Amino acid sequence: MVTPTLGMRGLRRGKPRYSIFSLAxxxxxxxxxxxxxxxxxxPQPEYDAVIIGGGGHGLATAFYLASxxxxxRVAVVEKSWIGGxxxxxxxxxxxxxxxxxxxxxxxxxxxxxxxxxxxxxxFNLMFSQRGVLTLAHSEHEMKEMSRRVNAIRLNGIDxxxxxxxxxxxxxxxxxxxxxxxxxxxGGFFQQRxxxxxxxxxxxxxxxxxxxCGVDIIQNCEVTGIRQAxxxxxxxxxxxxxxxxxxxxxxxxxxSGIMAAxxxxxxxIESRPxxxxxxxxxxxxxxxxxxxxxxxxxxxxxxxxxxxxxxxxDAYNSYAQRGSxxxxxxxxxxxxxxxxxxxxxxxxxxxxxxxxxxxxxxPIISTTPVKGLYxxxxxxxxxxxxxxxxxxxxxxxxxxxxxxxxxAPYTLERFTTGSLIDExxxxxxxx
Amino acid sequence: MLLIxxxxxxxRDEAEFAYGGEAHIARPTEPDKLSxxxxxxxxxxxxxxxxxxxxxxxxxxGCRRWFNAVRDTYTHEIIEIYAMGSLPKSKLGIQxxxxxxxxxxxxxxxxxxxSAKS
Ligand SMILES: Cc1cc2nc3c(=O)[nH]c(=O)nc-3n(C[C@H](O)[C@H](O)[C@H](O)COP(=O)(O)OP(=O)(O)OC[C@H]3O[C@@H](n4cnc5c(N)ncnc54)[C@H](O)[C@@H]3O)c2cc1C
Ligand SMILES: [Zn+2]
Numbered sequence: 001m002v003t004p005t006l007g008m009r010g011l012r013r014g015k016p017r018y019s020i021f022s023l024a025x026x027x028x029x030x031x032x033x034x035x036x037x038x039x040x041x042x043p044q045p046e047y048d049a050v051i052i053g054g055g056g057h058g059l060a061t062a063f064y065l066a067s068x069x070x071x072x073r074v075a076v077v078e079k080s081w082i083g084g085x086x087x088x089x090x091x092x093x094x095x096x097x098x099x100x101x102x103x104x105x106x107x108x109x110x111x112x113x114x115x116x117x118x119x120x121x122x123f124n125l126m127f128s129q130r131g132v133l134t135l136a137h138s139e140h141e142m143k144e145m146s147r148r149v150n151a152i153r154l155n156g157i158d159x160x161x162x163x164x165x166x167x168x169x170x171x172x173x174x175x176x177x178x179x180x181x182x183x184x185x186g187g188f189f190q191q192r193x194x195x196x197x198x199x200x201x202x203x204x205x206x207x208x209x210x211x212c213g214v215d216i217i218q219n220c221e222v223t224g225i226r227q228a229x230x231x232x233x234x235x236x237x238x239x240x241x242x243x244x245x246x247x248x249x250x251x252x253x254x255s256g257i258m259a260a261x262x263x264x265x266x267x268i269e270s271r272p273x274x275x276x277x278x279x280x281x282x283x284x285x286x287x288x289x290x291x292x293x294x295x296x297x298x299x300x301x302x303x304x305x306x307x308x309x310x311x312x313d314a315y316n317s318y319a320q321r322g323s324x325x326x327x328x329x330x331x332x333x334x335x336x337x338x339x340x341x342x343x344x345x346x347x348x349x350x351x352x353x354x355x356x357x358x359x360x361x362p363i364i365s366t367t368p369v370k371g372l373y374x375x376x377x378x379x380x381x382x383x384x385x386x387x388x389x390x391x392x393x394x395x396x397x398x399x400x401x402x403x404x405x406x407a408p409y410t411l412e413r414f415t416t417g418s419l420i421d422e423x424x425x426x427x428x429x430x
Numbered sequence: 431m432l433l434i435x436x437x438x439x440x441x442r443d444e445a446e447f448a449y450g451g452e453a454h455i456a457r458p459t460e461p462d463k464l465s466x467x468x469x470x471x472x473x474x475x476x477x478x479x480x481x482x483x484x485x486x487x488x489x490x491x492g493c494r495r496w497f498n499a500v501r502d503t504y505t506h507e508i509i510e511i512y513a514m515g516s517l518p519k520s521k522l523g524i525q526x527x528x529x530x531x532x533x534x535x536x537x538x539x540x541x542x543x544x545s546a547k548s
Binding site for chain 2: 254256257265266267268269270314315316317318319323324325358414415416417
């Protein structure tokens with residue numbers, strides 16, 4: 001059955017569609033007849049474009065290169081398994097309520113894509129616009145937030161200030177008594193924000209990209225970036241040299257290492273960011289609540305686990321784990337704000353290595369090496385941007401120039417001083 | 431969790447310390463002599479290696495003094511602790527210091543010229 005997807009120029013190879021009917025049909029044969037979601041091809045000697053890094057951003061880039069820009073021979077080269085980096089480790093908060101115009105443009109672009117993405121990819125991303133609430137714990141923070149809400153609204157993005165009483169109504173498990181060390185003074189809310197299933201984002205993009213002919217090559221580490229006369233000529237990998245005149249690097253916490261392979265340096269520090277889940281319980285919270293002042297945020301997964309996140313660990317690391325004090329701090333804040341969680345057990349904790357930038361904004365850029373492009377620096381908050389990031393990065397690679405949304409995110413901004421300072425909005429949380 | 435040996439107070443829990451980032455970044459003494467690109471390199475570009483790293487720590491909740499450390503950013507092993515204003519003595523530390531791109535940077539050359547004059 002071949003069903004071309006709306007708005008896609010690329011020729012789709014016609015994978016069987018996922019639907020309620022296919023689910024019912026496969027139930028009859030005990031779910032033993034499901035097809036492979038993507039192939040496991042051998043690397044070809046040459047591609048039109050090679051994407052390094054099979055996280056959500058890399059896979060999305062490959063998908064849009066093939067489906068929108070008609071670039072047929074694309075490979076995604078991933079050193080381990082797709083989605084095993086920060087894509088599969090993050091707490092999946094999605095929102096677009098950023099302060100500056102440049103940020104509003106890219107995160108809102110992403111949010112609009114999220115809104116139709118499950119249909120476009122024919123993959124249930126479990127995208128849930130359950131709302132994202134950010135708390136203020138001091139009068140100063142509350143004033144700052146009101147100012148931010150006005151700026152966000154001027155960009156046409158939904159955002160509302162909330163009083164403690166309204167917050168209590170939305171989140172019954174929260175303690176709003178003034179006696180807390182960091183009392184809830186109010187907050188701001190974006191209803192269109194929410195969460196999505198992180199693995200599904202990697203898998204959905206991988207399946208759709210594969211359908212457009214993209215080769216997804218796992219267990220293949222890039223060990224060198226070859227160039228001649230100032231232009232990229234391909235990548236050395238653990239499975240041999242792959243020739244390509246266009247290389248897009250999307251390796252999050254490892255971006256500095258990749259840049260060094262090309263003789264470049266980035267303004268990026270790699271730090272651990274940790275998260276944890278509790279044992280699963282019945283639904284007690286149906287929105288996302290973040291709190292920058294106490295470095296903690298909470299949501300509940302569809303499985304019933306409470307998902308908690310914190311701020312980054314203080315030191316540089318590539319170990320994909322952090323230190324216990326961060327977890328202790330997070331849990332202390334959680335117990336104070338949501339007393340009901342004190343009796344829950346922690347089930348798993350983990351860490352990912354995030355690529356933090358001096359202005360807490362990403363880099364989507366050409367480089368001094370022709371044909372070599374970088375997309376990194378998303379730090380603690382890039383999951384929400386996945387579709388938008390892939391969309392504009394594919395455009396940059398195809399056209400060899402940034403479009404209006406990507407243009408402010410060049411590497412040159414660190415020389416010119418046009419930084420996009422989102423420390424206030426990104427804070428710790430996402 | 432890191433166990434960090436403060437040179438003055440001995441081994442203490444990581445929670446007592448504040449991180450000071452990369453060590454041995456020389457501040458240009460005549461910034462106006464640097465181009466925008468050279469200044470950006472000094473101000474923003476990071477070494478951020480996977481492996482041996484020379485970094486600064488402060489015993490914030492103890493003696494409040496600063497010191498340097500040689501630490502592996504992949505294993506988290508602390509290879510050496512050494513005083514501010516001095517250079518590492520361990521083999522890995524010396525190598526990391528000498529191999530750093532900062533040694534040849536315009537900012538460091540500028541800082542050296544400035545201190546030679548004063
Ligand atoms: C604990 C935690 C919580 C987070 N919470 C949120 C949140 O709530 N909301 C939000 O928006 N963001 C959040 N983030 C940030 C978000 O996860 C990232 O910004 C985003 O997922 C980055 O996606 P990516 O595809 O660029 O990177 P990744 O998914 O990390 O993909 C990069 C890939 O590159 C591969 N790679 C590296 N080196 C090589 C090489 N040499 N050769 C080949 N492949 C290589 C890696 O194996 C990896 O798979 C969180 C991050 C963490 C760690
Ligand atoms: Zn001390």
